[in-house]
Amino acid sequence: MPGQRAGERRRRLADVGVSPKDRVVDAAIEVGEAPDLPRPAQPLGAPSLHQRQGSKGLSLFLERMDDHRVAGAEAMGGEIAVPISRREIIRAFLRQRTDHLQRGGKAVVNADRHQGLDKCGVPSSSATPEFALRAIVTPITDPQGLRDAWLTLETNAEPSFFTSWHWIEALLVAAGRTAFVLKVMDDNRIVGLCVLYVHSAARRRWFTPRDTLSVNETGDPVCDAIYIEHNGILHDRRYGAAVVRAALACLSGPEARSVLPRFDEIRLGGVPEIYRMIAAEIPWLAREIARKPTFGVDLAALRQSGEELMAQFGRNTRHQIRRSIRAYERHGPLGFNAAPDLETALFYFEQMIGLHTARWTERGQSGAFATTFARTFHTALIRGGITNGSVELVECRAGDTVIGYLYNFVYRGTVYFYQSGFEYSRDRNLKPGLVTHYLCMERHLSRGNDYYDFMAGEQRYKTNLAARGKDLIWLRLRRPLWQYRFADAASRAMGIARALCDRWQR
Structure with a gap:
């Protein structure tokens, strides 16, 4: 009863x-x-x-x-x-x-371990009532001290590669300009960290903020083409969402204004869903700019089940991979080699850039490595990560014929596929991307890694090789001024009008 x-x-x-x-x-x-x-x-x-x-x-x-x-x-x-x-x-x-x-009335359960939310949609956190967190913002004047604090916090956190010191250090080196650090404190203990940059656009527009504050990004679209994902505030796992809430409250409040240059917009790129929920609690105008699904292969579950990797793909994908392998083996045995030292890694990197740029030039675009900032950043990242194994550059060959190169990050059991360059042939039966990724996943399956992350984007090869994971979102928070309220209302009205037009045309 x-x-x-x-x-x-x-x-x-x-x-x-x-x-x-x-x-x-x-x-x-x-x-x-x-x-x-x-x-x-x-x-x-x-x-x-x-x-x-x-x-x-x-x-x-x-x-x-x-x-x-x-x-x-x-x-x-x-x-x-x-x-x-x-x-x-x-x-x-x-x-x-x-x-x-x-979602059309269907119950969707996202069991991804990185989600950061419980299944009822309430932010997960291990904070207790006695936690009195405070956030402070200071210029970065002691890089070595920041490095020590960051690495210490990493031991009590669950960061992605993009919030680890490997990525952050390369960003600071490549940016070469004034940066700030936000620290979330519990008494005298650091429980949250992120790097901040304020960027001013060249032209001022009335309904668009000129000055933006970015978390773990420079704010300059040219520099941020390195495209951070799995972003966020590095935080002690025992505090969870309380750290994010304290950080956003600080950035939107008077504490940040006294230290940072003037800004009217906060940008959070490639963050999990919890940031959208917490952003709705502060009195700024929060809007989701983009949302992209991630894809990956759970190598740990596959290893535990004892099944073969090839059996996880669809019939057509299996056929394409096997047919391509047979065709490539006519040129010689397949070889899959990871760069053993810095010199080889930089050589693979340059070869990959050549293939990558050639492919994008055919499409009328410049590719991911066209800017000086991108080259500087990735060179610093490779130099710092190749010795400890956090950066991986691999070459796939068939005899003396190059099939392609992969640029991966390996961190805490997760392999993040970042970028690639493939030697495409006129023979449409050859699939260099599918073959190279298949061999790379087999390699990391045997090496004991847990997850192969294709990251954000819904490209066809990802849907063929991997299962859908959590979504990443790109957020902007604007100061609640009348011109930004008007711009947001107008943008939403235009979106509704376009949706109605599309429905009417159908």
């Missing part, structure tokens, strides 16, 4: 010292990511939630919040984590149901 269930729930809450009037979410537990902790009987965000309307669906949502909270509190000895108000819970429920409707 409903009354009996409610009474049982109140007794369970009282047993762990939680008042039923204060509904809280145990953000220290991510459902499905903490096997040593008890889970609720029915996972949060289950499809049945979306099929119920009005107050009944919300009541079920709140009940499951309590079940999830009690399970976590019992496992943690009755300790309570980040209190979430009833209003925030209702907002999470509405966001979840809105996302469900936008």
Whole structure:
């Protein structure tokens, strides 16, 4: 009976010292990511939630919040984590149901381990009420001190390669101009770090901010063509979303204005979904500029299952790879070699640039390495990463015939495919990209790496070789001035008008 269930729930809450009037979410537990902790009987965000309307669906949502909270509190000895108000819970429920409707009414569960959200759409965090975080912004005057602090924080964080010191150091070297660092502190301990640049556009436009603040990017479109992904604020895993919230509150508040040059826009490129949710909490105009899916192959699961890599592809993809391998083997045995030293790595890099640029020139574009900044940045990155194995340049050959080159990053068990250059033939049966990626995945499968990340973008070869993962988003936050409000409203109106025109034409 409903009354009996409610009474049982109140007794369970009282047993762990939680008042039923204060509904809280145990953000220290991510459902499905903490096997040593008890889970609720029915996972949060289950499809049945979306099929119920009005107050009944919300009541079920709140009940499951309590079940999830009690399970976590019992496992943690009755300790309570980040209190979430009833209003925030209702907002999470509405966001979840809105996302469900936008997906056509289908329940979509994203189990990617990097998502940073629990399955009910509430930001995951391991912060507790006694965390009094403060954020400060200072110019970078001591690069060695920043390096030590960054590497120390990495040991307690779960960074991607793009928020590791490998990438950040190369960015600072290549940019060669004034940069700032944002530190999130818990007392005297650093629990969050990111690099900031303020960029001023050459021309001032009335409805577009001239001065922008970028996180882990320069803000200059020419320089940022190096294209960061899996971006964000490096943070201690025990603090989670609390660090992001403190950082964005600082950047949008008066603290940052006293140190940074004037800016009217904050840019967050290639960040996870949690940033959009937290950005909606601050009084700036937040807008999602772009959203791109990522693709990857779970090598750890494949290794555990004992299945062959080739069996994971579709029939047509398997046929193309095998046919290409047979054709290439007529030129000699296939060879797949990773650069063993810096000299070889730089040679492979130059050869890859030649093939990459030639391919893009045929399409009327310059490619990813056309600027001096890009060459400087990647040279610094290779010099710093080839010795410790975080940067990988590989060559694929068939006898004396070059098939192609891959430029990868290898960090904490994940292989990030960054860029490539292939020798294309007039023979359309030859697929150098599929063959090279297949051999590279086989190599890392045997070397014990966990994940092969094709990163953002929905190109056909990614959909053929990999499974879809989480989405990355590109955000902008503008100061709430009237001209920017007008520009946002006009842009949304134009988008609605285009959608209506498209629908009418169909």
